[in-house]
Amino acid sequence: MMNHTGRLMAAAVLTLGFVLQGEARKTSVPQPLPYGQVSLGSHSDLLWRVEKNLQRLEEEKYWPQNVFLTEEQSGDWPGDTEGRTILALTLDAQASGRSPRYLDEIIRRVQPHLNEKGYMGTLHPGIAHEQQLSGNGWMLRGLCEYYMWKKDEGVRKVISSIVRNLFLPLTDKFAVYPIAPEDRVQGQGAESGNIVASRDGWALSTDVGCVFIGMEGLIHAYAILGDPDLKAPIETLIGRFLQVDLTGIKAQTHATLTACRGLLRYAELTGNRHLVQEAEARFRLYVENGMTENCENYNWFDRFDTWTEPCAIMDSYMLAVQLWQQTQKPEYLEWAELIYYNAICHTQRHNGGFGCDNCPGKAAGTMRLAVSAPEAHWCCTMRGGEGLSSAVHYTCFAAGKEVWMPFYHWGKYAAPVAKGVLGLEVEGNYPYGHPFANRVEVKVNSNSAGKVTLRLAAPSWMQDVRLSLNGMEVQARVEHGFVSLRRTFVQGDRLTLDFNLPVRVQAPLNAANTDARWRRVFAGPLMLGYDGKENVSLPDHPEWERGGETEWFVKGTGIKLTPVCHPCDSKVWEGTGYSKQILF
Numbered sequence: 001m002m003n004h005t006g007r008l009m010a011a012a013v014l015t016l017g018f019v020l021q022g023e024a025r026k027t028s029v030p031q032p033l034p035y036g037q038v039s040l041g042s043h044s045d046l047l048w049r050v051e052k053n054l055q056r057l058e059e060e061k062y063w064p065q066n067v068f069l070t071e072e073q074s075g076d077w078p079g080d081t082e083g084r085t086i087l088a089l090t091l092d093a094q095a096s097g098r099s100p101r102y103l104d105e106i107i108r109r110v111q112p113h114l115n116e117k118g119y120m121g122t123l124h125p126g127i128a129h130e131q132q133l134s135g136n137g138w139m140l141r142g143l144c145e146y147y148m149w150k151k152d153e154g155v156r157k158v159i160s161s162i163v164r165n166l167f168l169p170l171t172d173k174f175a176v177y178p179i180a181p182e183d184r185v186q187g188q189g190a191e192s193g194n195i196v197a198s199r200d201g202w203a204l205s206t207d208v209g210c211v212f213i214g215m216e217g218l219i220h221a222y223a224i225l226g227d228p229d230l231k232a233p234i235e236t237l238i239g240r241f242l243q244v245d246l247t248g249i250k251a252q253t254h255a256t257l258t259a260c261r262g263l264l265r266y267a268e269l270t271g272n273r274h275l276v277q278e279a280e281a282r283f284r285l286y287v288e289n290g291m292t293e294n295c296e297n298y299n300w301f302d303r304f305d306t307w308t309e310p311c312a313i314m315d316s317y318m319l320a321v322q323l324w325q326q327t328q329k330p331e332y333l334e335w336a337e338l339i340y341y342n343a344i345c346h347t348q349r350h351n352g353g354f355g356c357d358n359c360p361g362k363a364a365g366t367m368r369l370a371v372s373a374p375e376a377h378w379c380c381t382m383r384g385g386e387g388l389s390s391a392v393h394y395t396c397f398a399a400g401k402e403v404w405m406p407f408y409h410w411g412k413y414a415a416p417v418a419k420g421v422l423g424l425e426v427e428g429n430y431p432y433g434h435p436f437a438n439r440v441e442v443k444v445n446s447n448s449a450g451k452v453t454l455r456l457a458a459p460s461w462m463q464d465v466r467l468s469l470n471g472m473e474v475q476a477r478v479e480h481g482f483v484s485l486r487r488t489f490v491q492g493d494r495l496t497l498d499f500n501l502p503v504r505v506q507a508p509l510n511a512a513n514t515d516a517r518w519r520r521v522f523a524g525p526l527m528l529g530y531d532g533k534e535n536v537s538l539p540d541h542p543e544w545e546r547g548g549e550t551e552w553f554v555k556g557t558g559i560k561l562t563p564v565c566h567p568c569d570s571k572v573w574e575g576t577g578y579s580k581q582i583l584f
Helices: 004-019 044-058 080-097 103-113 130-150 153-174 211-225 228-242 253-270 273-287 310-329 331-347 380-393
Strands: 038-040 197-201 200-204 372-373 397-399 402-403 411-417 420-428 439-447 451-457 463-469 472-474 481-489 494-502 502-507 520-523 528-529 544-546 553-554 557-565
Touching: 038 380, 044 080, 044 273, 044 380, 080 130, 080 380, 103 130, 103 153, 130 153, 130 200, 130 211, 153 211, 153 228, 211 228, 211 253, 228 253, 253 273, 253 310, 273 310, 310 331, 310 380, 331 380, 331 528, 397 411, 402 411, 402 420, 420 451, 439 451, 451 494, 463 481
Parallel strands: 402 451
Antiparallel strands: 038 411, 197 200, 397 402, 411 420, 420 439, 439 494, 451 481, 463 472, 463 494, 502 520, 520 528, 528 557, 544 553, 553 557
């Protein structure tokens, strides 16, 4: 019987000719509010996390004189550190509303560090260097975001030189990128990958598939430049990616998820819905074979004895939200929220950076979540900036005369609706709630758009949902993950969403790496775990009592569970003895 990956490959072969033909009609999708129209409040945990990350990225390691690395210093990843740093600072700045101290100087130093062809790294005549393409992909992403923010024409010229002089000449080689499992070195790789083999004119990395990170940067550049010459390398790379047996080749999950975000970007540029379907299929495969029990990631598909990587976690979060944008399927928002609270908020460290964790399960021989690397300062700390800033960007969406609040974060929002603006202010105690009350309040500060539809998130774990307008209960029917109200809102209107977040016990995600008897525990989107040194077992049918805001007790046992999500706790670090039981 053909496995899931085999079906993906077959579908790719059958649809490839159609997928890459012409440009289809563009369709309207919900769009996130511009950063300038989102103002998170002082009570916002998300804003606090963005600010901590920005502070980390202004420490000495990320000063302009330290960011530009030799190829030896970078481990043969030219442009990688530089591009990720520019990307993080650019987005953190917009999300926090504060200008970074050193970003402009870093940008000024880019041009002198390019080679004679206008891209990062040494020249490799006749060779496609996978890590160089990946690193320059991050340089493209960073420069593209900076250009979109500042409209710096000098930066636009660098974007053009990278794509025209590095990517465009390699178009033919992209078609023969080695994707057969026997063509790749198996079972190798560390938290920072390295070149491990040469084949068919390619220098290949242990980060299997990282060339497709370069593809995502190339697509972003195409969105800015509009250069029709770039369609050939883009579509050649997309075609090759769709042929990859991701589990067979044991592709890096980070590279795969980044590539899928590239598919969605290209789908939005061209209106080609087949690429959305391809991204959906690969996200499902990732959930089944690449996601850990607390929604982090296995570093490679089907290599369960490895570690997690916040770079991939950020990609999975962003991809989930972007899939919701394209499909309106509520399960993607639920995945995004589970990833945010249990993966992103666990891997952010006390210094604002991001580190790697272990992968609890049979392969690792543990039911406990623990630190693998205290901080991946060379990559994940910067990508964490993109992930957190994206979370700010994704707090509110608008299209036509509709506004969506898919996640609840304290703040003020100015949603462009039709030819007007709907001004909203959100506060509440979600997702921690309170032993006696769970509530989100949305106040209307202004409305110049007339009659609009406001959609408030009501994920499946919200029970007994009740919606009130100015103190009077109104019908609260949950459809597609939202409670909706259409009216001509006026200044001072107040919507109140009350609900319950009962504890639920669920089976593990990955059947191959867990025991069928094991269970996981959640309250709303929050995964709960046990901090005690010795593992505990739960009753067959546990009853629950609330303690404080972050405490759930198993009735009659004395067992206290607390969220995996933590406020950048210093104990989640190397050498502290930290671990948390998350499988029971």
